[in-house]
Amino acid sequence: MRWDIFCKIVDNFGDIGVCWRLAKQLQAEHHVNICLWVDDLSVAQKLIPDLNIAAQTQVINHITICAWHEHTTFNQAADVVIEGFSCTLPAAYISLMRSDTVWINLEYLSAEPWVAGFHAGSGKHAELTRHFFFPGFTEATGGLIREADTTHAMRHFNANSNDNQNEDSSLKISLFAYPHAPIADLLEVLTHRTQAIDCYVPTSNIFNKIADFFGNQNIHIGDTLTRGNLHVHLLPFLSQDDYDQLLRSCDLNFVRGEDSWIRAIWAGKPFIWLPYWQTENTHTTKLNAFLALFYANFNQKQVVCEAHQYWLSGHVPQQVWQRYLHHLPAISTFTLQQAKQLATHTDLATKLVIFSEKIVRNQV
Numbered sequence: 001m002r003w004d005i006f007c008k009i010v011d012n013f014g015d016i017g018v019c020w021r022l023a024k025q026l027q028a029e030h031h032v033n034i035c036l037w038v039d040d041l042s043v044a045q046k047l048i049p050d051l052n053i054a055a056q057t058q059v060i061n062h063i064t065i066c067a068w069h070e071h072t073t074f075n076q077a078a079d080v081v082i083e084g085f086s087c088t089l090p091a092a093y094i095s096l097m098r099s100d101t102v103w104i105n106l107e108y109l110s111a112e113p114w115v116a117g118f119h120a121g122s123g124k125h126a127e128l129t130r131h132f133f134f135p136g137f138t139e140a141t142g143g144l145i146r147e148a149d150t151t152h153a154m155r156h157f158n159a160n161s162n163d164n165q166n167e168d169s170s171l172k173i174s175l176f177a178y179p180h181a182p183i184a185d186l187l188e189v190l191t192h193r194t195q196a197i198d199c200y201v202p203t204s205n206i207f208n209k210i211a212d213f214f215g216n217q218n219i220h221i222g223d224t225l226t227r228g229n230l231h232v233h234l235l236p237f238l239s240q241d242d243y244d245q246l247l248r249s250c251d252l253n254f255v256r257g258e259d260s261w262i263r264a265i266w267a268g269k270p271f272i273w274l275p276y277w278q279t280e281n282t283h284t285t286k287l288n289a290f291l292a293l294f295y296a297n298f299n300q301k302q303v304v305c306e307a308h309q310y311w312l313s314g315h316v317p318q319q320v321w322q323r324y325l326h327h328l329p330a331i332s333t334f335t336l337q338q339a340k341q342l343a344t345h346t347d348l349a350t351k352l353v354i355f356s357e358k359i360v361r362n363q364v
Helices: 014-030 041-047 150-164 183-191 207-214 240-249 259-267 279-294 301-313 318-326 328-342 348-363
Strands: 002-007 033-038 057-060 063-067 080-084 102-106 121-125 128-133 171-175 197-202 224-227 230-235 252-256 271-274
Touching: 002 014, 014 033, 014 041, 014 063, 014 080, 014 240, 014 259, 014 348, 041 063, 102 348, 128 348, 150 240, 150 259, 150 328, 171 183, 171 240, 183 197, 183 207, 183 230, 183 318, 197 240, 207 224, 207 230, 240 259, 252 259, 259 271, 259 328, 271 301, 279 301, 301 318, 318 328
Parallel strands: 002 033, 002 080, 033 063, 080 102, 102 128, 171 197, 171 252, 197 230, 252 271
Antiparallel strands: 057 063, 121 128, 224 230
């Protein structure tokens, strides 16, 4: 069967990050004939360096990538259509869909309790049926993106890092956040740690915050900025594979949105997640739901929740960071345990394949 994935890049790289990972896994592990429709190739090129933004159609990693714009002409609808994050399929494309087309709206990830009840629901759109697929953290949901080799990589890196840890080694932190995060608060605390800190910052829209903290507006990729025991390393924009490796190599990861959040979990290392800001304080609800689920059985749950909630609020008192870092060994052990448990669940791509095949069988 042929699959189409539609991706509209709303802001940052989360939408294309998830859609590109999903397309790669569906092709590589499930041998799906897949086409990824993207409405902004210039942004997508950051994650897919070989992408030619002038080409309307091209094949990369055995995946057809097509430019999607207002005047795109569609010749045929696929057997399975993934509408990434309610991006709204073009009317011209919908007109080509058949009553037996498997139309799946892939929703944003959430740990909220109501997700399981709405997962796999459907609604009518004229003669078509639109199915709603909710990723999530329980088996009653659509699962999480997780490639077949993820668990092995997680265990391998964690085993090596545990063997190499000693009191004299530096604490390694990756920092990927939205600009409104209290970045200066974090960096200030890290400068006063007795342990050396190596903080790795991939290219993003927080570079100006880093520059402000160090009082140096002339910073460049490749620079290392030092204050006290803190060494901040400015990295280029990383490929998904390189970013995943960075997360696995660090002792603590600051992540944001959806794609890097999930990769931090699969790294099996402690992380602080900053959800994408939404109206009506929805992002806070999503954060609290995740914290309640993921850390439900953790003795130091309050320490972790406190750090996340202050990071979201825009200001983190020094004592909050100090408490979190003090409990980092226990947080590390628990995070790896939770990641291993989640890795026993069926992954998102596999569940999508099973779901679509079930719909097709029921239509015959």
